[in-house]
Amino acid sequence: MRTSESAYDRRRLRQWLAGEARADGVSRRDMLRLLAAAGLAGAAPVALGTPAAAAAPGIVKPLPDDRFTVRGTNAETRFAALAGTGYHTPNDRFFVRNHTATPTLSASDWALTVHGDGLTRDRTVDFTLADLRKLPSVTHSAFVECAGNGRSFFTSQQRQPVSGTAWTLGAIGVARWRGVRLADVLGRAGLSRRAVDVLPRGLDADYVTDDGTNLGRVRRPLPLSKALDDVLLAYEMNGEPLPPDHGHPVRVLVPSWIGIASVKWVGDIEVSAEPLYSPWNTDFYRLFGDAYPDEGSAPLTRQTIKSAWELDGQADLRAGVAHRLTGRSWSGAGGVVRVEVSTDSGTTWRAARLHDAPRRDGWVRWSTHWRPPAPGPYTLLARATDTTGRTQPEATVHNTQGYLFDAVVRHPVNAV
Numbered sequence: 251m252r253t254s255e256s257a258y259d260r261r262r263l264r265q266w267l268a269g270e271a272r273a274d275g276v277s278r279r280d281m282l283r284l285l286a287a288a289g290l291a292g293a294a295p296v297a298l299g300t301p302a303a304a305a306a307p308g309i310v311k312p313l314p315d316d317r318f319t320v321r322g323t324n325a326e327t328r329f330a331a332l333a334g335t336g337y338h339t340p341n342d343r344f345f346v347r348n349h350t351a352t353p354t355l356s357a358s359d360w361a362l363t364v365h366g367d368g369l370t371r372d373r374t375v376d377f378t379l380a381d382l383r384k385l386p387s388v389t390h391s392a393f394v395e396c397a398g399n400g401r402s403f404f405t406s407q408q409r410q411p412v413s414g415t416a417w418t419l420g421a422i423g424v425a426r427w428r429g430v431r432l433a434d435v436l437g438r439a440g441l442s443r444r445a446v447d448v449l450p451r452g453l454d455a456d457y458v459t460d461d462g463t464n465l466g467r468v469r470r471p472l473p474l475s476k477a478l479d480d481v482l483l484a485y486e487m488n489g490e491p492l493p494p495d496h497g498h499p500v501r502v503l504v505p506s507w508i509g510i511a512s513v514k515w516v517g518d519i520e521v522s523a524e525p526l527y528s529p530w531n532t533d534f535y536r537l538f539g540d541a542y543p544d545e546g547s548a549p550l551t552r553q554t555i556k557s558a559w560e561l562d563g564q565a566d567l568r569a570g571v572a573h574r575l576t577g578r579s580w581s582g583a584g585g586v587v588r589v590e591v592s593t594d595s596g597t598t599w600r601a602a603r604l605h606d607a608p609r610r611d612g613w614v615r616w617s618t619h620w621r622p623p624a625p626g627p628y629t630l631l632a633r634a635t636d637t638t639g640r641t642q643p644e645a646t647v648h649n650t651q652g653y654l655f656d657a658v659v660r661h662p663v664n665a666v
């Protein structure tokens with residue numbers, strides 16, 4: 251289709267402008283001519299000649315190699331960089347998942363528009379940041395975790411193909427969020443008894459898929475019951491104004507649900523008397539595959555259960571010496587009450603020591619001691635159980651987009 255082709259082309263050109271596309275063998279003059287033809291003239295290319303791996307395109311904060319692994323427009327936290335950092339993930343180590351790029355928004359110009367036929371008299375109400383700050387504030391510790399966190403293990407452990415960003419386990423962070431209850435804002439806007447769905451939408455650029463389809467701005471409907479329960483409009487993260495990459499000035503924060511629900515840079519919220527659909531609760535964020543119906547599972551909500559060692563893969567550990575090894579486990583269904591670890595590929599298991607009380611929206615830190623008996627390769631395993639009795643299985647049932655990986659991850663290390 252012509253329109254989608256030209257949208258794709260414009261997107262690529264914009265990527266080139268941002269220094270994120272390679273144009274090997276094409277002269278700068280030719281690129282500028284293409285830009286002019288696409289109506290993008292006047293925009294100045296940045297950082298021409300920067301090595302591709304230096305940064306994730308569109309992410310504002312620094313992404314040093316020892317803290318992040320850059321994956322396309324996203325940055326994954328390295329678990330090894332969390333060792334000793336405390337319960338909350340520092341903002342400078344918190345993973346970033348961007349469909350496009352972090353927009354530059356000014357807090358003083360920002361306003362949230364609440365609208366739709368789920369409001370009394372179908373009105374439209376605007377809230378500035380100052381308006382939100384006048385409402386009672388709430389502080390809540392909660393993880394944000396991408397639905398695709400752990401996706402790469404479908405391939406590396408289960409030999410199954412999946413589409414999407416090949417995260418290991420670092421597409422999660424826990425922060426102390428401060429903001430206002432969405433329920434309070436909807437109440438002030440005038441919620442009608444007919445309201446059923448709430449659709450927050452980001453102010454970042456339209457998302458254009460790899461095949462050139464423009465899906466519009468990131469938006470995902472939330473059932474009213476969840477919206478009125480524990481959802482926040484957050485303006486602070488770990489005691490600081492929300493950083494640009496995490497939704498400045500205001501994001502939605504949906505505790506215990508998959509990350510896509512927590513829309514960043516929220517600009518408007520539609521309140522609807524009918525159920526709403528967007529690509530993010532139809533084509534994406536359902537389970538598709540042999541084990542699921544053709545239309546996919548119901549839209550995904552709660553996160554699943556996982557564990558991670560605070561060690562790089564293939565980390566070197568000295569043989570014959572006792573090491574204190576640490577990690578974290580979490581579950582969207584209930585707090586983690588038990589973590590078992592194995593240092594011999596799963597032959598024997600023992601309990602890890604837990605350092606936090608179980609909390610559904612957060613994680614528990616744990617530790618264990620291990621003396622690698624002799625030099626050579628070893629596989630470390632960790633398996634969590636939550637308050638609902640759910641435990642990590644040996645394998646996750648396959649789904650084509652690689653969501654909700656919950657199986658025990660095999661973590662290779664080398665005793666040296």
Ligand SMILES: Nc1nc2c(c(=O)[nH]1)N[C@H]1C(S)=C(S)[C@@H](COP(=O)(O)O)O[C@H]1N2
Nearest residue numbers: 345346347348349396452468509512513514
């Ligand atoms: N507006 C907007 N909101 C968004 C996204 C986005 O690209 N644009 N990504 C979503 C996804 S898929 C995830 S996992 C989380 C990531 O939040 P973080 O970047 O603050 O870690 O934000 C969600 N909210």
Ligand SMILES: [Mo]
Nearest residue numbers: 396397509510
């Ligand atoms: Mo995500």
